[in-house]
Amino acid sequence: MSQHEGTSGRPYYVTTPIYYVNDVPHLGTAYTTIAADVFARFQRLRGRRVRFQTGLDEHGQKIAEAAEAAGAEPRAFVDRMAGPFREAWAALNATPDDFIRTTEPRHQRVVQALWSRIAERGDIYKGMYEDWYCTACEGYYTEKDLVDGKCPVHDRPATKMSSESYFFRLSAYRDRLLALYRERPDFVLPQTRMNEVERFVEAGLRDLSISRCNFKWGIPVPGDADHVMYVWFDALTNYVSALGGEGAPDYATWWPADVQLVGKDILRFHAVYWPAFLIAGGLPPPQHVFAHGWLTINGQKMSKSLRNVVEPRRLAETYGVDPVRYYLMREVNFGLDGDFSHGALVGRINADLANDLGNLLNRTIALVEKLAGGVVPPAGEPGERERALRGFAERTAVQAADDLEHYRPHRALEAIWALCGEANRFVDAAAPWALAKAGRTAELHAVLYAVLEALRWIGRMCLPVLPTKAAVLLERVGDSGPARWPSVWGELPAGVKVVRGEPLFPRIDGEREAELARQLGLETGPGASAVVGAAARGPSSSGPAAEAAPSASAASAAPLAYEDFGKLELRIARVLAAEKVPKADKLMRLSVDAGEAEPRTIVAGIALRYEPAELVGKRVVLLANLAPRKLRGIESCGMLLAATHDGRPSVLTVEDEIPPGTRVS
Numbered sequence: 001m002s003q004h005e006g007t008s009g010r011p012y013y014v015t016t017p018i019y020y021v022n023d024v025p026h027l028g029t030a031y032t033t034i035a036a037d038v039f040a041r042f043q044r045l046r047g048r049r050v051r052f053q054t055g056l057d058e059h060g061q062k063i064a065e066a067a068e069a070a071g072a073e074p075r076a077f078v079d080r081m082a083g084p085f086r087e088a089w090a091a092l093n094a095t096p097d098d099f100i101r102t103t104e105p106r107h108q109r110v111v112q113a114l115w116s117r118i119a120e121r122g123d124i125y126k127g128m129y130e131d132w133y134c135t136a137c138e139g140y141y142t143e144k145d146l147v148d149g150k151c152p153v154h155d156r157p158a159t160k161m162s163s164e165s166y167f168f169r170l171s172a173y174r175d176r177l178l179a180l181y182r183e184r185p186d187f188v189l190p191q192t193r194m195n196e197v198e199r200f201v202e203a204g205l206r207d208l209s210i211s212r213c214n215f216k217w218g219i220p221v222p223g224d225a226d227h228v229m230y231v232w233f234d235a236l237t238n239y240v241s242a243l244g245g246e247g248a249p250d251y252a253t254w255w256p257a258d259v260q261l262v263g264k265d266i267l268r269f270h271a272v273y274w275p276a277f278l279i280a281g282g283l284p285p286p287q288h289v290f291a292h293g294w295l296t297i298n299g300q301k302m303s304k305s306l307r308n309v310v311e312p313r314r315l316a317e318t319y320g321v322d323p324v325r326y327y328l329m330r331e332v333n334f335g336l337d338g339d340f341s342h343g344a345l346v347g348r349i350n351a352d353l354a355n356d357l358g359n360l361l362n363r364t365i366a367l368v369e370k371l372a373g374g375v376v377p378p379a380g381e382p383g384e385r386e387r388a389l390r391g392f393a394e395r396t397a398v399q400a401a402d403d404l405e406h407y408r409p410h411r412a413l414e415a416i417w418a419l420c421g422e423a424n425r426f427v428d429a430a431a432p433w434a435l436a437k438a439g440r441t442a443e444l445h446a447v448l449y450a451v452l453e454a455l456r457w458i459g460r461m462c463l464p465v466l467p468t469k470a471a472v473l474l475e476r477v478g479d480s481g482p483a484r485w486p487s488v489w490g491e492l493p494a495g496v497k498v499v500r501g502e503p504l505f506p507r508i509d510g511e512r513e514a515e516l517a518r519q520l521g522l523e524t525g526p527g528a529s530a531v532v533g534a535a536a537r538g539p540s541s542s543g544p545a546a547e548a549a550p551s552a553s554a555a556s557a558a559p560l561a562y563e564d565f566g567k568l569e570l571r572i573a574r575v576l577a578a579e580k581v582p583k584a585d586k587l588m589r590l591s592v593d594a595g596e597a598e599p600r601t602i603v604a605g606i607a608l609r610y611e612p613a614e615l616v617g618k619r620v621v622l623l624a625n626l627a628p629r630k631l632r633g634i635e636s637c638g639m640l641l642a643a644t645h646d647g648r649p650s651v652l653t654v655e656d657e658i659p660p661g662t663r664v665s
């Protein structure tokens with residue numbers, strides 16, 4: 001694979017975990033890989049030299065057992081399993097610069113060198129090991145970690161292990177790790193995860209067993225042929241072994257990595273063990289470790305036994321690569337848990353891609369063809385409206401860049417889509433057809449130029465997430481400039497032909513949607529339809545759900561298309577403050593944290609039933625994308641869901657400490 005190089009700026013190194021080869025690529029592993037690809041593409045657009053690395057974790061007991069179960073030698077097994085990963089990432093248009101496999105000699109050499117270095121410094125020693133081991137995690141637990149004798153993560157019996165082992169003196173690194181976290185409070189992102197890690201380390205660290213002598217499928221410990229290395233010592237080192245290790249030119253260029261993306265399940269390994277190994281070996285820790293949340297499918301954990309492992313390649317073949325990438329980056333607040341649902345995917349395709357963006361492009365090209373001879377008109381003298389659109393685009397580009405720089409792809413897309421909305425409104429308000437009729441050609445040209453230029457900015461900003469479709473969009477509006485993040489308004493050259501074409505994102509109608517869902521085995525579960533029933537009543541009511549208090553039963557609701565359900569953005573929100581609205585018996589004004597930069601104000605008709613203090617701290621369900629509405633002069637930005645019985649509204653809440661912003665589906 002080629003190294004993508006920009007022309008300027010500091011190098012940028014982003015990694016994904018290396019995935020276990022006993023599994024197939026699924027939506028979870030695709031999620032991290034796509035996110036890393038988005039950040040890599042964004043930084044390339046910004047002109048930075050980028051290295052994006054992914055790969056495979058091929059050693060350890062888990063892989064040896066999987067090979068045995070498959071009746072294969074481990075080597076043959078891992079070789080066979082590697083292909084589907086490379087193919088899946090290529091099919092999702094991910095562009096890693098390196099794909100490392102831990103069975104490669106280049107990796108083994110560096111891991112052994114790091115081990116020897118740490119051993120020479122006295123932080124590896126031999127001892128006896130006794131603890132509870134879970135093969136599924138390849139991890140150890142103390143007796144108190146177990147739940148009914150089972151692994152707390154996998155709910156499988158853990159095995160007591162007692163054997164000779166090499167240990168890493170992790171206990172000696174507690175203070176150095178704490179110093180690292182305090183000096184660099186953004187070492188782990190998001191912040192809440194940093195706090196978790198810090199608390200874990202503060203509680204004290206035990207030395208870590210880092211070798212095994214009960215199986216052979218691993219990297220031999222230098223100088224002791226009876227032991228192979230613990231798979232995590234081996235695996236974590238991939239991030240520097242692919243650079244050739246300390247002293248190699250690539251190491252000097254790229255290490256420390258800018259960001260190491262991981263799922264929250266393996267944060268401890270990356271935020272505690274990994275920096276400790278590095279410090280012990282005299283190497284600097286990465287700049288940031290970002291732990292994203294966990295994806296579920298229709299509310300269920302992804303697992304082969306549940307047969308709900310979505311094959312990312314099939315998903316991309318069915319819906320297109322870019323829509324799948326868009327959905328994953330837009331739908332889930334990066335850092336929080338999220339749910340994949342077929343209905344929500346189709347909803348995003350129809351509403352955001354086909355409608356907001358696709359229609360904007362189509363109508364603009366049609367207008368340019370009809371009113372300006374099919375070529376980009378001269379920008380002319382921009383009026384107030386054009387200047388306002390330009391200002392909006394410029395602010396969007398700054399905002400979206402900041403969001404992508406700080407690992408908030410969902411927010412970046414939200415900002416870009418706000419610009420789509422603004423451009424659509426701009427066309428409506430400027431009414432170019434009327435300007436043409438009135439013969440106001442200069443104004444007409446200024447309007448058409450401005451909307452084409454806005455589309456060019458949108459296309460450029462979409463390149464990281466929608467690499468193929470955004471490139472088509474740019475071609476259609478006549479942009480053939482170098483692929484860079486937009487920063488100068490007015491670069492679209494006048495006189496270039498625009499191109500009409502098939503819709504960028506075809507809409508998926510209800511029938512086809514159901515058929516696709518069936519083909520993929522992704523019908524929405526009964527849980528989801530229950531929510532559909534409850535939510536569908538809200539918007540049709542005359543005010544906030546709790547105020548309108550409809551008593552219709554779910555059975556009386558008309559059937560709802562999946563795509564319609566997907567349009568409802570139901571999120572968990574935490575009530576920060578509440579007060580009764582003066583002179584309105586029923587109304588309560590709430591300030592809620594919906595996982596956004598700023599709290600939202602909601603007005604709900606629940607004041608006869610609740611006292612403000614009762615509500616503070618509650619986690620409620622918010623319909624977040626309802627158009628704002630004024631009630632008694634207060635703008636309510638969303639709606640709380642509530643069930644009303646005998647005239648008494650009861651607000652829907654969740655028991656667990658689910659983070660605000662989490663999508664409800």
Ligand code: ME8
Nearest residue numbers: 017018019020028029032057235236262263294295
């Ligand atoms: O842990 N939601 O490999 P792994 C979101 N080999 N992300 C998910 C996910 C889900 N449901 N399921 C998996 C390993 N992931 C080790 C890593 S690194 C030195 C060694 C993603 O195949 C997420 O990034 O179990 C998670 O951390 C990773 O896949 C685990 O992949």
